[in-house]
Amino acid sequence: MASVAVENYLKHVLLLSAGQNELVSMGALAEALSVVPGTVTTMVKALAQDRLVVHTPRQGVKLTAAGRRVALGVLRKHRLVETFLVHVLKMDWSAVHAEAERLEHAISDSVLDRLDALLGHPTTDPHGDPIPSRQGKLPSQVYATLATCPLGRPLRIVRVTEQTAEFLQFAEHQGLRPGAPVRVADRNLTAGLVTLRRRGRPALALSLAAAGWILVEPAR
Amino acid sequence: MASVAVENYLKHVLLLSAGQNELVSMGALAEALSVVPGTVTTMVKALAQDRLVVHTPRQGVKLTAAGRRVALGVLRKHRLVETFLVHVLKMDWSAVHAEAERLEHAISDSVLDRLDALLGHPTTDPHGDPIPSRQGKLPSQVYATLATCPLGRPLRIVRVTEQTAEFLQFAEHQGLRPGAPVRVADRNLTAGLVTLRRRGRPALALSLAAAGWILVEPAR
DNA sequence: TTCTTTATTTTGATAAGTCAAAATGAAAAC
DNA sequence: GTTTTCATTTTGACTTATCAAAATAAAGAA
Numbered sequence: 001m002a003s004v005a006v007e008n009y010l011k012h013v014l015l016l017s018a019g020q021n022e023l024v025s026m027g028a029l030a031e032a033l034s035v036v037p038g039t040v041t042t043m044v045k046a047l048a049q050d051r052l053v054v055h056t057p058r059q060g061v062k063l064t065a066a067g068r069r070v071a072l073g074v075l076r077k078h079r080l081v082e083t084f085l086v087h088v089l090k091m092d093w094s095a096v097h098a099e100a101e102r103l104e105h106a107i108s109d110s111v112l113d114r115l116d117a118l119l120g121h122p123t124t125d126p127h128g129d130p131i132p133s134r135q136g137k138l139p140s141q142v143y144a145t146l147a148t149c150p151l152g153r154p155l156r157i158v159r160v161t162e163q164t165a166e167f168l169q170f171a172e173h174q175g176l177r178p179g180a181p182v183r184v185a186d187r188n189l190t191a192g193l194v195t196l197r198r199r200g201r202p203a204l205a206l207s208l209a210a211a212g213w214i215l216v217e218p219a220r
Numbered sequence: 221m222a223s224v225a226v227e228n229y230l231k232h233v234l235l236l237s238a239g240q241n242e243l244v245s246m247g248a249l250a251e252a253l254s255v256v257p258g259t260v261t262t263m264v265k266a267l268a269q270d271r272l273v274v275h276t277p278r279q280g281v282k283l284t285a286a287g288r289r290v291a292l293g294v295l296r297k298h299r300l301v302e303t304f305l306v307h308v309l310k311m312d313w314s315a316v317h318a319e320a321e322r323l324e325h326a327i328s329d330s331v332l333d334r335l336d337a338l339l340g341h342p343t344t345d346p347h348g349d350p351i352p353s354r355q356g357k358l359p360s361q362v363y364a365t366l367a368t369c370p371l372g373r374p375l376r377i378v379r380v381t382e383q384t385a386e387f388l389q390f391a392e393h394q395g396l397r398p399g400a401p402v403r404v405a406d407r408n409l410t411a412g413l414v415t416l417r418r419r420g421r422p423a424l425a426l427s428l429a430a431a432g433w434i435l436v437e438p439a440r
Numbered sequence: 441t442t443c444t445t446t447a448t449t450t451t452g453a454t455a456a457g458t459c460a461a462a463a464t465g466a467a468a469a470c
Numbered sequence: 471g472t473t474t475t476c477a478t479t480t481t482g483a484c485t486t487a488t489c490a491a492a493a494t495a496a497a498g499a500a
Contacts, residue, residue: 005457026478039458041479046456058465058478089334099331106326111319114309225487246448259488261449266486278448278495 002052004105007074008033009043010052011104013063014071018150018218021068023060069136076132077104077112079125084115086126096126146194146211151184154219167213174204181219187211222272224325227294228253229263230272231324233283234291238370238438241288243280289356296352297324297332299345304335306346316346366414366431371404374439387433394424401439407431 002010012032016024026044030037048055052067063071081100085091091099107115113134116122123139124130129148130139149155157180171177175198185203186195194211196204206214222230232252236244246264250257268275272287283291301320305311311319327335333354336342343359344350349368350359369375377400391397395418405423406415414431416424426434 003456027476035457036459037478038460038480043457045479085331089331089338091331091334095330099328102326102328103323106322108319108322110315111305111309111311114311118309223486247446255487256489257448258450258490263487265449 002070005043006047006052007070007105009040009047010063010067010071011074011078013053013061014068014075016150017062018153020218021062023056023062025060029061072132072136072138073109074104075138076134077107079129079131080112080115080119080122081107082125083119083122083131087119146182146184146196146206146214146216147187147208148212149184149216151187153183155182155184155216156180156219157182157214158217159215167210171214175201176214182216184211222290225263226267226272227290227325229260229267230283230287230291231294231298233273233281234288234295236370237282238373240438241282243276243282245280249281292352292356292358293329294324295358296354297327299349299351300332300335300339300342301327302345303339303342303351307339366402366404366416366426366434366436367407367428368432369404369436371407373403375402375404375436376400376439377402377434378437379435387430391434395421396434402436404431 009029012029013024016028016032026037026040029044030040033040044053044055044061047053047067048061051064052070053061053063055061078100081103082096085096085099116134122131132138146155157176176182181199183197184194185197187193187208188195189208192208194206194208196206198204229249232249233244236248236252246257246260249264250260253260264273264275264281267273267281267287271284272290273281273283275281298320301323302316305316305319336354342351352358366375377396396402401419403417404414405417407413407428408415409428412428414426414428416426418424
């Protein structure tokens with residue numbers, strides 16, 4: 001059985017590598033886990049011993065097949081628990097993440113299966129994030145919108161779902177059209193602001209709502 | 221925040237002291253927690269430092285008011301979770317204890333409150349064990365029947381709930397009538413057998429079902 | 441009272457995670 | 471091609487929870 005710490009390391013490697021199997025930097029992992037970088041180095045070496053990750057010193061870390069399996073399992077638990085908390089217990093959107101963060105490590109597969117059935121086998125959680133299947137398949141629409149995608153990664157706009165003339169005009173004028181490259185520099189949930197960075201253009205701030213209308217995919 | 225280990229120590233002290241605040245022996249605690257006695261001594265001294273228990277060397281431990289509060293909270297979580305697993309997720313009676321054993325440490329008070337409401341504020345769990353109230357009151361019917369009471373303690377029979385003539389005759393013949401002193405020497409869930417010890421009488425084995433029909437209370 | 445038994449405590453180690461701070465390496469700036 | 475900067479790794483230490491095995495104390499037997 002993987003410990004809580006191990007499950008968290010693997011989950012965050014998965015999250016930071018955006019579903020693909022890209023190298024994740026030690027610094028990013030330390031940041032995500034709220035530990036100092038030295039701790040990550042130590043821990044990652046132990047995980048590599050156990051063949052859960054591959055560690056390339058001074059470069060980064062990525063999941064092995066075994067590590068990915070564990071990480072997807074944890075993510076599935078996290079997102080199903082969130083769905084349960086919101087849809088069955090009617091909990092507040094803002095509170096569920098912290099709850100799920102603890103419950104994801106305590107819930108067994110058999111409880112999870114029943115929860116899944118109770119919820120009608122949902123494919124996305126209340127935030128719209130995809131729920132990995134029981135077989136460990138993560139529906140590919142990994143970062144649906146500028147409101148939910150990871151920060152800092154190169155993305156390409158796929159679709160703009162809001163169809164009002166006003167918004168479409170604005171988007172067109174700002175170069176936010178399908179195929180355009182973009183990355184999210186910052187996302188402030190409190191202020192409800194998403195800051196975009198584009199090559200050769202000034203930074204652009206969007207409301208979270210507007211960001212949610214713009215579907216993106218990884219640029220490469 | 222009390223760690224998982226601390227919560228377990230306190231919960232088991234509560235359980236072994238049978239709701240009253242009797243001294244619990246280090247050996248019994250070690251047994252219940254599946255650790256060696258030396259570990260219990262070490263840990264109990266730390267808990268005493270934190271004013272969660274009172275430790276009388278070579279005698280035993282008992283809970284302080286603060287410790288009891290924590291222990292009742294954990295027990296409430298355990299029993300509400302069990303109730304949820306059985307009544308909502310339709311899980312098997314035999315599996316829920318192990319599940320609850322982990323979930324009781326991961327669930328927050330706010331989730332618990334909603335679960336409690338969802339279940340209609342039950343007062344006992346599926347085994348009939350009383351669920352401590354939110355205010356930390358444990359309904360006094362602590363060990364309801366010979367099927368659920370703690371082992372080895374002096375008890376007095378309060379009531380026999382099964383009213384078939386056949387069973388009442390058997391009980392009467394064996395001296396199992398209200399007021400009679402008794403203690404449970406052993407309980408084997410797998411075999412479904414409860415072994416009774418009475419002064420001046422031979423040991424008596426009962427089925428778990430029959431044991432469940434006999435209500436008892438602490439003898440003194 | 442003295443001896444024996446048994447529970448409890450002590451002592452010394454260990455594993456898992458973590459931090460602080462110094463050392464190192466690689467890329468970026470000059 | 472040095473130098474500077476910044477991420478990463480190393481080192482030594484600490485905390486929590488545990489075990490094995492030796493030491494001790496209290497109770498019961500002789």
